[in-house]
Amino acid sequence: MELPTVSALEFNQLRASIKNYIKTKSEFTDYDFDGSNLSMLVDILAYNTLYTTYNVNMASNELNLDTAVLRDNIVSQAKKLGYTAGSFTSAKATVDITVDGLSSLNIDKISLKSGAVLSTKFEKKNYTFISREPINLSVPAGSDEVVFRDVDLFEGTSFNISYTVDTSNEHQRFIIPNNFIDSESIKVSVKDDATSSSSIRYTKKNTIVNVSQSDTVFFVEEIQDQQYEVIFGDDVIGRKLQNGEIVNIEYISTAGGALNNVKESAFTFVGGIDYISSGVIQKIPLSNINFQLNTEFTDGGSEFESIASIKYRAPRYYASQGRAVTTSDYESLIMQLYGNADLVKVVGGETLNPPEYGKVFITIKPKVGEVVSNSEKSRILTDLKSFVVGSITPEIRDPKRYTINLNPFVVYDQNKTRKTPTEFNKLITDLIVDFENSDAFKNFGGVYSQSNILSEIQNLDDSITFSNIKVKTCVVTRLEKNNNIETKYNGSFFTSVESKLDSHCAVTSTFFCSPGIANPVRLCIKSFGAGNCVIDENIYLVDDKGNFLRSVGSIDFETGEFSFSVASCDDATINICAVPTTPNLDVDGETYPDIEIGDIVIIDNPLDVTPTDLEPFTELPVPSSDGVTGDPNLPSDDGSTIDGEIDDPNNIDTIDNLTPEQDPNRCS
Amino acid sequence: MVDTYLGKTSRAFKDISFNFSKNPITKDIVTLKNEEAIKQAVKNLVLTQIGERFFQPNLGTSTSSYLFELSTGFSENALIEEIETVLKENEPRILLSNISVDSNTDMNRYECFVEYFIVGIPEAVQIVDFILVRES
Numbered sequence: 112m113e114l115p116t117v118s119a120l121e122f123n124q125l126r127a128s129i130k131n132y133i134k135t136k137s138e139f140t141d142y143d144f145d146g147s148n149l150s151m152l153v154d155i156l157a158y159n160t161l162y163t164t165y166n167v168n169m170a171s172n173e174l175n176l177d178t179a180v181l182r183d184n185i186v187s188q189a190k191k192l193g194y195t196a197g198s199f200t201s202a203k204a205t206v207d208i209t210v211d212g213l214s215s216l217n218i219d220k221i222s223l224k225s226g227a228v229l230s231t232k233f234e235k236k237n238y239t240f241i242s243r244e245p246i247n248l249s250v251p252a253g254s255d256e257v258v259f260r261d262v263d264l265f266e267g268t269s270f271n272i273s274y275t276v277d278t279s280n281e282h283q284r285f286i287i288p289n290n291f292i293d294s295e296s297i298k299v300s301v302k303d304d305a306t307s308s309s310s311i312r313y314t315k316k317n318t319i320v321n322v323s324q325s326d327t328v329f330f331v332e333e334i335q336d337q338q339y340e341v342i343f344g345d346d347v348i349g350r351k352l353q354n355g356e357i358v359n360i361e362y363i364s365t366a367g368g369a370l371n372n373v374k375e376s377a378f379t380f381v382g383g384i385d386y387i388s389s390g391v392i393q394k395i396p397l398s399n400i401n402f403q404l405n406t407e408f409t410d411g412g413s414e415f416e417s418i419a420s421i422k423y424r425a426p427r428y429y430a431s432q433g434r435a436v437t438t439s440d441y442e443s444l445i446m447q448l449y450g451n452a453d454l455v456k457v458v459g460g461e462t463l464n465p466p467e468y469g470k471v472f473i474t475i476k477p478k479v480g481e482v483v484s485n486s487e488k489s490r491i492l493t494d495l496k497s498f499v500v501g502s503i504t505p506e507i508r509d510p511k512r513y514t515i516n517l518n519p520f521v522v523y524d525q526n527k528t529r530k531t532p533t534e535f536n537k538l539i540t541d542l543i544v545d546f547e548n549s550d551a552f553k554n555f556g557g558v559y560s561q562s563n564i565l566s567e568i569q570n571l572d573d574s575i576t577f578s579n580i581k582v583k584t585c586v587v588t589r590l591e592k593n594n595n596i597e598t599k600y601n602g603s604f605f606t607s608v609e610s611k612l613d614s615h616c617a618v619t620s621t622f623f624c625s626p627g628i629a630n631p632v633r634l635c636i637k638s639f640g641a642g643n644c645v646i647d648e649n650i651y652l653v654d655d656k657g658n659f660l661r662s663v664g665s666i667d668f669e670t671g672e673f674s675f676s677v678a679s680c681d682d683a684t685i686n687i688c689a690v691p692t693t694p695n696l697d698v699d700g701e702t703y704p705d706i707e708i709g710d711i712v713i714i715d716n717p718l719d720v721t722p723t724d725l726e727p728f729t730e731l732p733v734p735s736s737d738g739v740t741g742d743p744n745l746p747s748d749d750g751s752t753i754d755g756e757i758d759d760p761n762n763i764d765t766i767d768n769l770t771p772e773q774d775p776n777r778c779s
Numbered sequence: 780m781v782d783t784y785l786g787k788t789s790r791a792f793k794d795i796s797f798n799f800s801k802n803p804i805t806k807d808i809v810t811l812k813n814e815e816a817i818k819q820a821v822k823n824l825v826l827t828q829i830g831e832r833f834f835q836p837n838l839g840t841s842t843s844s845y846l847f848e849l850s851t852g853f854s855e856n857a858l859i860e861e862i863e864t865v866l867k868e869n870e871p872r873i874l875l876s877n878i879s880v881d882s883n884t885d886m887n888r889y890e891c892f893v894e895y896f897i898v899g900i901p902e903a904v905q906i907v908d909f910i911l912v913r914e915s
């Protein structure tokens with residue numbers, strides 16, 4: 112007798128299996144006829160079996176990290192690997208708060224209240240940055256001004272919840288009923304009973320290492336529905352709570368990474384600074400309070416960790432075993448320590464040229480913002496210390512961004528499709544966005560393959576007869592103020608670039624402010640036109656009037672590598688752009704590529720195509736200098752040549768009868 | 780039942796009864812046999828609505844939808860066609876002889892008669908009649 116095959120997952124297989132079973136019985140013979148009552152019963156049995164096998168299959172899937180799809184189960188599997196899924200984290204800011212006008216008040220102490228200190232607006236909503244503890248400051252006799260230095264502020268709102276310990280309830284849990292908490296912000300204090308005026312502050316621990324039976328510690332775990340539970344000791348690992356004790360849990364509910372990158376100018380002071388005068392609490396007027404962000408912008412905020420991220424990081428974190436030895440150990444630990452990390456690349460100093468032994472270089476690209484703030488870098492390095500082995504010194508570097516500007520050009524036959532140019536435009540945009548999000552591209556050392564994109568555009572519709580992409584690449588460089596001293600910068604386009612364009616510059620940067628120069632300046636490598644054989648590999652500083660001021664560096668057009676030395680009035684970011692000769696690009700391990708979609712040209716009549724449409728870019732437009740000034744300490748130039756500088760004899764703007772070389776043989 | 784008709788030999792058919800009553804002698808479930816089993820299958824096929832059976836979206840008829848349309852000769856013809864199609868495709872044990880549908884507009888119903896031979900049994904014409912009426 113054939114037994115039913117319960118492993119089948121298809122309805123028809125299950126039904127056939129049940130039929131085969133009934134065939135062995137002589138009582139019924141009508142199982143083969145769809146209209147029979149028995150056939151209906153067989154259908155119901157098969158349907159029931161199908162759902163049972165499906166449920167068993169799904170349930171067994173949920174037992175494994177690789178195949179689970181429900182967040183609760185994935186988090187639970189990750190817990191077994193010692194990995195705690197990342198929660199929302201608050202954006203942070205460190206500020207100095209200056210209070211003046213104190214001499215007339217005749218006081219010896221002022222205090223900054225805990226709670227909201229700064230407020231800012233984001234997408235029409237108000238957000239606050241709070242101080243978690245009150246800060247008292249002595250006012251020296253006769254002082255008119257005091258400063259609260261390095262006050263740590265966290266974005267969000269502070270909440271607390273209390274539980275009374277009931278040891279008779281063995282299922283009592285200490286759950287924080289909020290999905291938006293920063294789990295790192297949880298503070299726990301325990302009182303003996305409701306009438307007690309003193310409490311003991313418990314310490315948050317991530318591992319049981321060095322936790323004794325009497326230590327007042329707690330652990331935090333994500334539980335069902337993305338909520339968090341505070342877990343206490345059992346008198347073996349940490350102190351056990353006693354009946355009647357009051358547990359007070361304080362936490363921050365936050366908006367996460369949305370409030371990263373907020374600059375000082377966007378904040379308003381909303382805090383309270385009090386003093387006591389004649390036994391009465393008085394407020395310092397807001398007009399006497401000033402604040403200053405110690406970092407350029409807020410940083411450190413992030414969203415809760417995604418399912419894909421938990422699946423990726425948990426096994427790697429387990430493999431790192433809580434110590435940083437290999438580069439992948441560092442990568443998984445950094446991902447854990449800095450929730451806003453999008454990409455992390457770690458290289459050992461010994462692999463560099465020249466080698467730097469004893470160092471590990473970490474490059475972090477944040478999810479929000481261009482770079483990690485200095486305060487966050489310090490925090491990450493401090494947190495990393497407990498994992499680092501031996502005398503290794505980790506160093507965090509800023510990532511380099513490489514922008515690829517794509518301008519697709521597509522010709523299609525309107526008689527072969529019902530799609531409109533707008534639909535083609537959307538399809539091409541979606542296609543490029545998909546490519547940008549692919550693992551091969553969106554990574555340090557990502558690869559741009561133009562032939563891939565072109566072939567996919569060609570496959571979009573049979574009516575497309577021709578496609579081309581004009582490419583411009585820009586290296587994003589952060590200039591340092593560096594006390595107006597010239598700093599040397601190196602960069603690369605990672606491919607050979609065009610040296611002969613029809614514009615004045617074969618390579619140009621956006622404008623920036625340079626000390627000692629009254630007008631905004633940019634970097635420019637001269638181009639003498641497509642027909643001219645003269646090539647100048649010098650990088651010049653050019654002002655907004657077109658005057659070539661001086662040579663500040665050079666480029667190798669074949670390799671695309673360049674270096675220059677300039678001073679900058681501020682920490683500005685400039686784009687240095689060129690037209691690559693080869694449209695397939697492969698950036699280095701410290702650089703991540705980024706796509707900008709420029710103009711998408713869709714033409715429905717092949718007769719409208721001009722020869723220039725089929726060629727790469729033949730010129731680079733002069734960037735706008737709007738919003739950029741010259742040295743603020745100098746009067747703005749009226750348009751004439753700057754004193755002390757000589758007009759460049761090769762400036763084609765100033766040469767009256769320049770005739771570009773037309774004979775290509777002259778160049779050989 | 781072993782006989783020949785149209786070159787085929789019929790065999791015994793056994794099906795369960797949906798009233799699930801108990802045979803007083805054998806104490807087993809009551810079974811439908813031969814002609815009765817086939818008659819029940821014919822009714823089942825005609826009265827099964829399309830999409831009703833699990834994973835068999837094309838099995839059955841849409842007879843009930845005709846009950847909500849104006850009663851015309853077209854509806855009757857369409858009903859006949861549907862019944863014929865479903866039986867020809869899914870009930871290989873019968874050979875259709877005649878299908879008639881009479882509308883009884885006063886009672887808001889159709890009276891259906893299906894006449895068929897059982898393949899393998901030459902002499903007996905089987906008749907199944909049923910009434911299609913709107914469920915209130």
